[in-house]
Structure formats: structure tokens, C-alpha cells
Amino acid sequence: AQSVTQPDIHITVSEGASLELRCNYSYGATPYLFWYVQSPGQGLQLLLKYFSGDTLVQGIKGFEAEFKRSQSSFNLRKPSVHWSDAAEYFCAVAAEAAGNKLTFGGGTRVLVKP
Amino acid sequence: DSGVTQTPKHLITATGQRVTLRCSPRSGDLSVYWYQQSLDQGLQFLIQYYNGEERAKGNILERFSAQQFPDLHSELNLSSLELGDSALYFCASSFRTGGYEQYFGPGTRLTVT
Numbered sequence: 328a329q330s331v332t333q334p335d336i337h338i339t340v341s342e343g344a345s346l347e348l349r350c351n352y353s354y355g356a357t358p359y360l361f362w363y364v365q366s367p368g369q370g371l372q373l374l375l376k377y378f379s380g381d382t383l384v385q386g387i388k389g390f391e392a393e394f395k396r397s398q399s400s401f402n403l404r405k406p407s408v409h410w411s412d413a414a415e416y417f418c419a420v421a422a423e424a425a426g427n428k429l430t431f432g433g434g435t436r437v438l439v440k441p
Numbered sequence: 442d443s444g445v446t447q448t449p450k451h452l453i454t455a456t457g458q459r460v461t462l463r464c465s466p467r468s469g470d471l472s473v474y475w476y477q478q479s480l481d482q483g484l485q486f487l488i489q490y491y492n493g494e495e496r497a498k499g500n501i502l503e504r505f506s507a508q509q510f511p512d513l514h515s516e517l518n519l520s521s522l523e524l525g526d527s528a529l530y531f532c533a534s535s536f537r538t539g540g541y542e543q544y545f546g547p548g549t550r551l552t553v554t
Contacts, residue, residue, distance in 0.1 A: 361542065370443065370531060371545040417484065423539030426497030428474065431484040 329354040329420050333432035340408050341440045348403040348435050350418030359421040360401040361429065362392055366414045374416075377401065388412070413439040444468065445546035447532050453552045459520040462549045466513055466534030472496070473515040474535075474543060475507055479528040490515055491538055522553045 330353045340346050352358060359378050363371040375386025382394040392403045401418060415436045419429040444467035454460055466473050475487040486499035490509035501507075504522075509515045519526060529550050533543040 359539075363545070370547040371533075372443070373542055373544065376542050421543075426489055427472075427535070427538045427541070427543075428486040428489060428497050428499060429476070429484075429533075429543060430486070433483050 329358060329422055329430045331418050331420050331430055331432035333416075333418055333435050335435045336433065337436050337438065339438045339440060342410055343407050346403075346405045346408045346412070346437065348416050348418075348437070350401045350403065350432060351399050352401060352418070352420045353399065354420060354422055356422070356424075357396070359423075359427075360392075360394060361419040361421070362386065362390070362401075362403045363417045363419060363431075364388075364414050365417065365434075371417065374403070408437075408439055410439050410441065413437055443544040443546065445532060445534050445544050447530075447546035447549050449549060450547065451550050451552075453554065454522060455554055456522055456524060458522050458553075459518065460522065460551065462517040462519070462530055462532075462551075464515045464517070464532030464534075464546060466515070466532075467544055470534035470536050470544075471513065472535045472538055472541075473509055473513070474533040475501075475515070475517050476531045476533065476545075477528045478531060478548070482528075484531075487517070489538075496538065519551070524553050527551055527553045 332351045362374040418432040446465045472491045487501040489497040529548045532546045535541040
């Protein structure tokens with residue numbers, strides 16, 4: 328069965344500083360990987376996805392993520408955070424063999440200091 | 442705006458009652474997924490439909506059921522409600538099953554009192 332671990336429950340970062348959110352997955356083959364963001368009281372917005380090909384993927388709002396097969400990781404990065412990036416971020420994995428359902432990590436809540 | 446709509450936005454009901462949550466997928470999407478988000482369980486997959494047929498089941502209770510109609514909208518029925526069923530219920534849609542991203546609706550917040 329597939330699983331996702333987000334080791335950091337909370338991260339506090341200063342506005343303008345860089346941000347990296349960690350994600351490790353467990354799956355036998357190459358999965359489909361996603362990052363979603365959830366602002367308070369809102370739904371989940373897709374930031375970026377990895378299906379195959381280039382292991383560095385670009386997303387919306389200036390985010391990028393790198394797939395590292397050897398480390399079973401898919402970390403999310405942003406070079407300079409804005410106050411509006413304060414939200415909860417979820418890493419997710421899907422596998423066609425499992426019906427493409429999303430398995431989510433526990434989420435990382437990002438707080439942005441002025 | 443993802444293009445996925447869910448109604449109602451909020452629902453407050455009593456234990457033992459039955460409710461129906463409705464989801465309309467993005468135009469052209471054939472697959473609908475239901476997820477539950479709660480503080481103790483996080484985000485969990487409940488069930489998936491593709492073009493009217495059940496495709497996959499997750500940790501969905503027997504008290505819960507769903508269906509997808511010919512116009513591709515979906516309904517999630519929750520019966521004999523318990524306090525622990527209080528959660529955010531999300532619907533997501535994708536064009537097909539494998540290899541396509543899922544877009545989420547705004548969710549329905551269910552409170553069982």
C-alpha cells in the first residue's frame with residue numbers, strides 16, 4: 328500500500344526567506360506525486376504534479392518540487408515566501424494500480440512572520 | 442475556482458439523521474472522488490466513481506453510500522449520523538482515472554450535534 332510522510336507538522340518562516348517542505352512516499356513503482364495547498368476555510372488547490380519526465384517540476388505561485396527516486400522524496404520549495412503563502416500544504420501520491428485515489432500526508436502548516 | 446461545485450457549504454444536523462451531499466464535477470471530467478478531512482484522521486479517500494460506475498473504495502463506512510448519475514454529478518449519502526462523522530467532505534474530479542490530476546471542490550462542512 329502507498330503511504331506519504333510529511334515530517335514537519337509546523338514550519339515558521341520569515342517573509343522573503345526560502346521555504347522547503349519535505350515529503351517522503353512509499354510505493355513499489357513510480358507513483359504520481361502532487362502538492363496541494365489549503366488556506367483556512369478553503370478547499371485544496373493543486374500546486375504542481377509529477378507524472379514522469381523531468382524530475383524538477385514547476386508549479387503555480389512560484390513553487391517547484393523535485394522528485395528524487397533514490398530518496399523516495401518529493402520536496403516542495405519556494406525561493407522567497409510571501410505572507411499569502413501561509414497555509415497548510417499537503418503532499419499526495421496516486422497510483423494507477425490503486426485506482427488513482429490520492430493518499431495524503433498529514434500536512435505541514437506554514438506560518439509566515441513579517 | 443476549480444470548476445468543481447459542492448452543495449451545501451455547511452450542514453448542521455443531529456445524531457441519527459441522514460444527509461445528502463452533492464457534487465458537480467468540472468465540465469468534461471468523468472471521474473469523481475470523495476474524501477473526508479477530520480482532525481484525527483486527516484484527509485482520507487472514501488470512494489471513486491468513473492462514468493457512473495463505482496471504481497474504487499477506501500475507508501468508507503457501511504452507513505455511507507454514493508452514486509454518480511448520468512449527468513456525472515455525484516451524491517454522497519451519510520446515514521445514522523454519529524458525532525464522529527463531523528468533518529469536511531470534499532469532492533474532486535479528474536478527466537479520467539490514471540495519469541490525471543484531481544481538482545477539488547470547496548467542501549461541505551458537516552457538523553453532527
